[in-house]
Amino acid sequence: MVVLSNEIRWFFGAIKRADAEKQLLYSENQTGAFLIRESESDKGNFALSVLVDRAVKHYKIRRLDEGGFFLTRKRTFTTLNEFVDYYTQTSGGLCVKLGKPCLKIQIPAPFDLSYKTADQWEIDRNSVQLLKRLGSGQFGEVWEGLWNNTTPVAVKTLKPGSMDPNDFLREAQIMKNLRHPKLIQLYAVCTLEDPIYIITELMRHGSLQEYLQNDAGLKIQLTQQVDMAAQVASGMAYLESQNYIHRDLAARNVLVGEHNIYKVADFGLARVFKVDNEDIYESRHEIKLPVKWTAPEAIRANKFSIKSDVWSFGILLYEIITYGKIPYSGMTGAQVIQMLSQNYRLPQPSNCPQQFYNIMLECWNAEPKERPKFETLYWKLEGYFETDSFYSDADDFIG
Numbered sequence: 001m002v003v004l005s006n007e008i009r010w011f012f013g014a015i016k017r018a019d020a021e022k023q024l025l026y027s028e029n030q031t032g033a034f035l036i037r038e039s040e041s042d043k044g045n046f047a048l049s050v051l052v053d054r055a056v057k058h059y060k061i062r063r064l065d066e067g068g069f070f071l072t073r074k075r076t077f078t079t080l081n082e083f084v085d086y087y088t089q090t091s092g093g094l095c096v097k098l099g100k101p102c103l104k105i106q107i108p109a110p111f112d113l114s115y116k117t118a119d120q121w122e123i124d125r126n127s128v129q130l131l132k133r134l135g136s137g138q139f140g141e142v143w144e145g146l147w148n149n150t151t152p153v154a155v156k157t158l159k160p161g162s163m164d165p166n167d168f169l170r171e172a173q174i175m176k177n178l179r180h181p182k183l184i185q186l187y188a189v190c191t192l193e194d195p196i197y198i199i200t201e202l203m204r205h206g207s208l209q210e211y212l213q214n215d216a217g218l219k220i221q222l223t224q225q226v227d228m229a230a231q232v233a234s235g236m237a238y239l240e241s242q243n244y245i246h247r248d249l250a251a252r253n254v255l256v257g258e259h260n261i262y263k264v265a266d267f268g269l270a271r272v273f274k275v276d277n278e279d280i281y282e283s284r285h286e287i288k289l290p291v292k293w294t295a296p297e298a299i300r301a302n303k304f305s306i307k308s309d310v311w312s313f314g315i316l317l318y319e320i321i322t323y324g325k326i327p328y329s330g331m332t333g334a335q336v337i338q339m340l341s342q343n344y345r346l347p348q349p350s351n352c353p354q355q356f357y358n359i360m361l362e363c364w365n366a367e368p369k370e371r372p373k374f375e376t377l378y379w380k381l382e383g384y385f386e387t388d389s390f391y392s393d394a395d396d397f398i399g
């Protein structure tokens with residue numbers, strides 16, 4: 001058994017590879033910052049994660065049969081402490097000499113208004129101050145706000161007439177009970193007068209679509225793109241487990257928080273809103289649909305299901321890998337519908353690995369039942385690099 005003291009600042013326990021990256025990429029860490037964690041893919045074993053030039057490298061720490069540790073058989077250690085001491089003195093073939101232990105950041109959990117609003121689903125609009133307009137969407141404006149002078153929140157102010165308040169409240173009752181770290185938490189509403197307010201948790205970096213398209217996108221690499229996709233799949237797997245359908249999954253409806261946190265927003269709203277953005281939401285059989293994101297059976301026969309959300313997730317993967325390109329560029333919605341019926345699918349973008357494209361193609365299976373579950377998509381994305389030997393083979397690497 002490996003006994004580690006609580007004092008050891010570099011030991012992070014059983015955290016995921018993606019979370020190790022988030023911790024290391026926190027801006028105050030410098031090249032050489034490192035942590036040791038229990039390997040996810042290889043239970044009972046450890047991995048070393050090191051920051052070098054704003055990228056994170058991972059090494060498998062191997063075990064000797066008699067209980068020691070090594071990266072290369074040329075140099076073995078009885079304890080992890082000795083291992084760390086050695087690689088702090090010399091890089092010994094690592095990409096960089098180990099520096100300071102990674103700083104532990106607390107990824108803040110959103111403050112939950114509901115403990116005060118559980119019986120007051122409807123809150124007094126005077127308790128909400130609108131501070132700064134963040135954007136205007138298809139249903140109205142979005143503001144950064146402050147609730148009770150203390151809690152930062154996002155406030156959607158809805159254009160009068162954009163929905164029937166009764167329809168919304170019915171949907172909101174369900175939405176309020178959907179709670180998951182990868183879903184935007186709905187906190188409260190003000191529906192007694194116009195404009196209606198929808199109050200949710202605030203995400204500092206806005207929509208994923210804009211985030212991918214602007215400067216931040218230039219710094220994003222495949223590991224982060226896969227992590228974004230995995231986080232969205234995790235939120236959607238929860239909706240799937242609750243038998244809930246999003247109906248409008250797209251990069252514009254994923255929000256980006258601090259420390260590379262991504263959350264799904266606006267689930268269920270498509271059903272109650274009367275949308276008026278003609279570029280994206282086209283009229284089909286009396287309802288308006290984001291045609292390029294919508295599964296053929298949903299367009300054709302209004303058959304929305306979690307499997308039509310999976311189709312949209314495939315389009316979202318396309319948005320992620322192309323840094324926010326509009327799918328099927330140059331084609332009208334009607335052309336897309338026509339082409340899809342002839343088995344046409346979005347082609348593989350030039351920078352898109354085959355493994356990633358294969359996942360997209362699975363989501364676009366013409367037969368809804370054949371599309372993967374979100375739970376499966378989540379596991380595939382979470383383990384994406386493990387099947388692709390992401391870890392540097394230290395024996396080769398150290399040489």
Ligand code: AMP
Pocket residue numbers: 134135136137138139140141142154184200201202203204205206207210252255265266
């Ligand atoms: P929407 O009406 O949902 O399309 O939102 C319009 C814009 O407001 C989005 O593109 C985001 O940039 C921003 N926004 C929406 N919701 C939030 C939120 N919860 N936190 C921060 N920004 C948001």
